Amino acid sequence: MRHHHGRTPDGEPLADAQRRHWQEVHRANPGMYGPEPSGPARHAAGVFRDAGASRVLELGSGDGRDALYFARSGFTVHAVDFSPAALERLAAQAVGAGLPVTTTVHDVRRPLPLADGSVDAVFAHMLLCMALSTSEIHDLVAEVRRVLRPGGIFVHTVRHTGDAHYGTGTGHGDDIHEHGGFAVHFFDRPLVDSLARGWNLVEVHPFEEGELPRRLWRVTQTVPA
Known part of the structure; x- marks a missing residue:
């Protein structure tokens, strides 16, 4: 089944429909991923610490x-x-625990609300493989580079074309496929490499997570110092 690129059957932009869907999911399932950090976050924390990072931006x-x-x-x-529903819960938990977390409601299809070179590290677990077009993903990675300082680190994870859901469900074009209301942009290796052009590509690490299981790459790239 295939829909007009980037739109739902009733003509709504896919990314807008996905934002509404995620908002409803977060409202209905507070803490749906549980309190434990993801495996990629544990890995990234070590990488960030080894690099002497102190200011971390998490996207999504x-x-x-x-x-x-x-x-x-x-x-x-x-x-x-x-x-907003998800960030309200996050902010409340951070305040309750006295943790240094700032939150901003933001759509990553727009420029990031941060100054140039203002963070040491950026983390994004499965955010780049949401319902974003290839050009929107390139724009976002350019924004990540802008807000990172020289030598800064970007760790992100994406589902890839070796995943069992790739090529199934509702196709939206641009390697975007939708299952159970969730649209995913599946990455091939040339896309990973093109997003790292002008960066130092440190690692593309394959791993699996969750049901099915989902097949992902954990990508680490740095801004040349």
Whole structure:
């Protein structure tokens, strides 16, 4: 089944429909991923610490299991997500625990609300493989580079074309496929490499997570110092 590129059957932009869907999911399932940090966040914290990072930006933080983990690990965290419901819960938990977390409701299709070179590290778990077009993903990675200082680190994870859901469900074009209301942009290796052009590509690490299981890459790239 295929829909007109980037739109739902009733003509709504896919990304807008996905924002509404995620907002409803977060409202209905507070803490849906549980309190434990993700495996990629545990890995990233070590990488960030080894690099002497202190200011971490998380994109697509949800209700904050990873943002709170970074803050507990000694980083100052700025968490960005397009779900106000999720960020309200994150902010409340951070305040309750006295953790240094700032939150901003933001759609990553627009420029990031941060100054040039203002963070040491950026983390994004499955945010780049949301319902974003290839050009929107390139724009976002350019923004990540802008807000990182020289030598800064970007760790992100994406589902890839070896995943069992790739090529199934509702196709929206641009390697975007929708299952159970969730649209995913599946990455091939040339896309990963093109997003790292002009960066130092440190690692593309394959891993699996959750049901099915989902097949992902954990990508680490740095801004040349």
